[in-house]
Amino acid sequence: MTAHWTFKTSQPLNAAIALAQTYLPNMPHAAAQGVPTAVRRGAHVQVDGVQHRYPGMAQNCLEHLNFQVESGQIVALVGRSGCGKSTLLHLIAGLMQPGAGGVYIDGNRVRSTCPRWVVMFQAPSLFPWMTVSQNAALGLRFAGRKAEIQRRIPALLEMVGLTAFAERNVQDLSGGQQQRVALARSLATQPDLLLLDEPFSALDAFTRRALQQDVRRIAKDLGLTVVLVTHDITEAAIMADRALIMAPDPGRIVTDTMLDPGPDRHRDSPAFEAERARLATLFEATA
Numbered sequence: 001m002t003a004h005w006t007f008k009t010s011q012p013l014n015a016a017i018a019l020a021q022t023y024l025p026n027m028p029h030a031a032a033q034g035v036p037t038a039v040r041r042g043a044h045v046q047v048d049g050v051q052h053r054y055p056g057m058a059q060n061c062l063e064h065l066n067f068q069v070e071s072g073q074i075v076a077l078v079g080r081s082g083c084g085k086s087t088l089l090h091l092i093a094g095l096m097q098p099g100a101g102g103v104y105i106d107g108n109r110v111r112s113t114c115p116r117w118v119v120m121f122q123a124p125s126l127f128p129w130m131t132v133s134q135n136a137a138l139g140l141r142f143a144g145r146k147a148e149i150q151r152r153i154p155a156l157l158e159m160v161g162l163t164a165f166a167e168r169n170v171q172d173l174s175g176g177q178q179q180r181v182a183l184a185r186s187l188a189t190q191p192d193l194l195l196l197d198e199p200f201s202a203l204d205a206f207t208r209r210a211l212q213q214d215v216r217r218i219a220k221d222l223g224l225t226v227v228l229v230t231h232d233i234t235e236a237a238i239m240a241d242r243a244l245i246m247a248p249d250p251g252r253i254v255t256d257t258m259l260d261p262g263p264d265r266h267r268d269s270p271a272f273e274a275e276r277a278r279l280a281t282l283f284e285a286t287a
């Protein structure tokens with residue numbers, strides 16, 4: 001299905017702000033390597049005693065958060081609306097600072113955003129007047145790495161299945177294809193941590209399923225560490241190696257469970273259905 005998007009006037013500005021926050025930080029990044037998209041090792045994430053309260057709120061939004069994400073692991077933060085999933089993801093990304101405790105990536109305290117970790121949101125935040133290739137190259141351009149564009153972007157578009165659309169205007173793409181462009185843009189700077197804030201929730205079920213499987217495959221191929229925010233148990237079961245189930249008031253982790261690594265992560269597989277049902281039961285019992 002092709003969705004023709006009408007961009008609100010503020011959207012390019014929002015896209016520019018989101019991109020600038022991601023790609024113009026003050027921390028150095030690893031030099032580009034010859035291989036277009038390979039990373040050496042996914043990031044290790046440590047959330048250490050994190051607590052957070054928004055100004056003017058009587059209660060903590062998040063409390064007593066202590067966990068680690070291993071290099072190359074895909075972790076889903078699962079919970080009902082309002083339990084603090086997005087807040088936690090934003091703290092990991094360095095978009096906000098916690099009131100207490102800290103987030104460490106590869107042992108370094110996170111104090112700001114950095115091209116080594118990228119966030120994908122529900123809206124792909126593309127520039128509507130640019131082509132697929134130009135949008136995918138924006139992160140490299142903003143990071144002052146223009147020399148890498150020619151060698152890296154074609155390989156990335158192939159990886160996300162958009163080679164045939166390279167010179168199309170992004171407004172002519174479906175919502176799922178636009179998220180694939182955003183994924184290519186996110187991967188172009190060779191991050192070692194991908195932070196996903198319900199990036200597929202606006203898509204139809206079929207497109208969502210294809211993207212969930214592709215993002216898992218790509219992350220595993222590249223060795224990326226991924227933290228995924230979702231309220232969708234099936235999405236967590238398809239994509240994640242491990243699920244952290246959160247409960248609200250205050251937001252906290254109530255269950256930490258590894259998921260069956262079996263290869264058949266699709267709906268028709270009995271093994272997948274059993275794992276999805278186990279996670280759903282855990283969720284109902286604790287969240």
Ligand SMILES: Nc1ncnc2c1ncn2[C@@H]1O[C@H](COP(=O)(O)OP(=O)(O)OP(=O)(O)O)[C@@H](O)[C@H]1O
Binds near residue numbers: 057061081082084231
């Ligand atoms: N900027 C803010 N100022 C005050 N309170 C906020 C702010 N942002 C979020 N909150 C509150 O913090 C709590 C957690 O919000 P958050 O968006 O992190 O939850 P969530 O689990 O991601 O929810 P959803 O699944 O609906 O996106 C909610 O009660 C929300 O109202």
